[in-house]
Amino acid sequence: MKSITKTLLLASALCSLAGIAPAHAQDKRIKVAMVPKLIGLSVFKANEKGAIAAAKKLNIQFLYTGPVTASAQGQVDIINSLIARRFNVITITSNNPTQPAPALERAMKQGIKVVSYDSDVAPDARDFFIQNTSYPAMGKAMVDSVEQYAGPDAKVAILSSTPDAAIQNAWLGAVKTYMTAHFPKMTIVTTQYGESSPSKSLSAGLNILQAYPDVTAIIAPDGAAEVGAAAAVKKLGRTGKVFVTGASDPDSIRQYVKDGIIKASPLWNEVKEGELVMNVARLAADNKLKPNDTFTVKGLGTYAVKNKVIVFSKPLVFTAANIDQYHF
């Protein structure tokens, strides 16, 4: 018993030593997990690709693990297992802001750093949040695309993921604000949901086109929804009459961009975002990042931290001209 106590004391002494010796912190190998909303989705795979590349440079033992379906409960199970396995940093894009929060708070209490990216969790449940792109910029990019191809008096339908998806609602809020401010004649005729499922999104897209024949544009700010909307337009032969825009990875929409159904679709560089996530994870683990701060990452640029939020980049708009440069 005594020897155990001694070992524990020694270990904690060593730990605290490591804590006050930041000069060597970069040398210390850390374990960082990346938890996507679900595994097997290409946008998240693109994050993983960038993260793996960055992890090598940053002396990070990297793990990519997520639930099979887009369920927050599945993410909680995984967070719990990562706590038990003593990871140093958990990075996560959450299926919803509330459910994973208690588990993440538990992790933070045990000294694990939490970095959310893409879709945020409750602010108390993470150290930093990497926002893909500023919400107003994303909303502007989508509305501008509608205005350019369907005109300033377009009748717009919205096809989103779920009624309570945090990021989609933030974008749609920005869409509405920008639309009423700049194109008052543009109207939103309906809002429907495809639950991020390709088949449900397709049938929701068909519903929209059949129920509202005067719709000239669909804004679908979700990977599955944009593909579903474009597929519905193609299926009903409305190419050239209905334009689709939204947020999706280039691989999924390439075909529809070439068909002319999607003319301009904003997103951001998911691979580079994965790199940034790992860099922030490293900085957080080394306690080198303050809630309001700036930092520079070689090859990515300089970023500002404002109230623990880091905006990753301006929207990257995919068009027929540039889409073949991007593969993810």
Added chain:
Amino acid sequence: MNRFLPRHAWDRTLAIILIALLVAFCTLIPGFYAGFGGTLAITDQFLPFGFVAIGLAVVILTGGIDLSVGAIASLSAVIMAILTKSGGLDIWLAAVLALIIGAILGWLNGIVITSLRVEPLIATLATSFIYTSVATALAGASPPYGFGKPFGVLGNGTIALVLPVQLLMFIGIAIGFSILITRTGFGRRIVMVGYNRDAAHYAGVAVPGLLRKVYAISGFMAAFAGIVLASYYDAVRPDMGNILLLTAITMVVLGGVSIFGGEGGILGVTLGVLILGVLRQGMLIAGFSDMVTTMLTGAILLVSIAAKNLLSDRGFGYGALLLRLINSRKQEATPPNT
């Protein structure tokens, strides 16, 4: 009843598997044994499945199925949250009302099944769609969350520092249901209806009334699971119950309850819950991905149903054939003139 593989043998096998799993995980997986209390706390992560499984076991014992448990769990939890957040009701009172609503939803399932003569599979599938839609509509764009510390005790709390509240409730409920099934007339009628519905009918059992009660019990337990989940996550969502159904069915079947009804007990289901839960959490802590654990859950469901059917002493199971063979040998071996 003459059984090739008596229930006790099944239960005993499960108990041995559970102990073997615990010993193996504690010694082989770093991080699984986190002190006595730490390891017990793992049960918080899967016991909501167990609450559903126990209610579902009663339905399956009658030869029925309840596919709406996940939807009832979500809807009851959402109603509870709205009653307390928008209605200003005390959370505990709201929780009790949600339990009653869960029982009513289950009872409605029973009405559809017995009065409208709809197969349980189809009836509860249909009501699950309805209940889910209502839950989604009620929850709206920002489902309620944040129910306060005292309510969190239900899902995360411990008594005497190490004993999880969920585990204590689960043990209490399991004992209660075990007594209900084995020691009361109601429980025996449930098993009898499952074993042979016609025989039960001719023996004077009011089958429709019994089934309605059974589905109400399942609805009640589903609502209970929903409330515990709400406490555990400190949030409700209209889809939070979705994942409960398939795992709960697997737990029931692994626990030795025949999917055709009339066979099995609550002790087995309790062991099934613990085995599947510990296995999944242990594998996640060991670093296997969710994909592997989900695949394994499917495999366990298949193997346990197949084992049950093959070894069954009913119909054409290998167990029954083997029994007949042994019996006929015995008769041959007995000399005719004694």
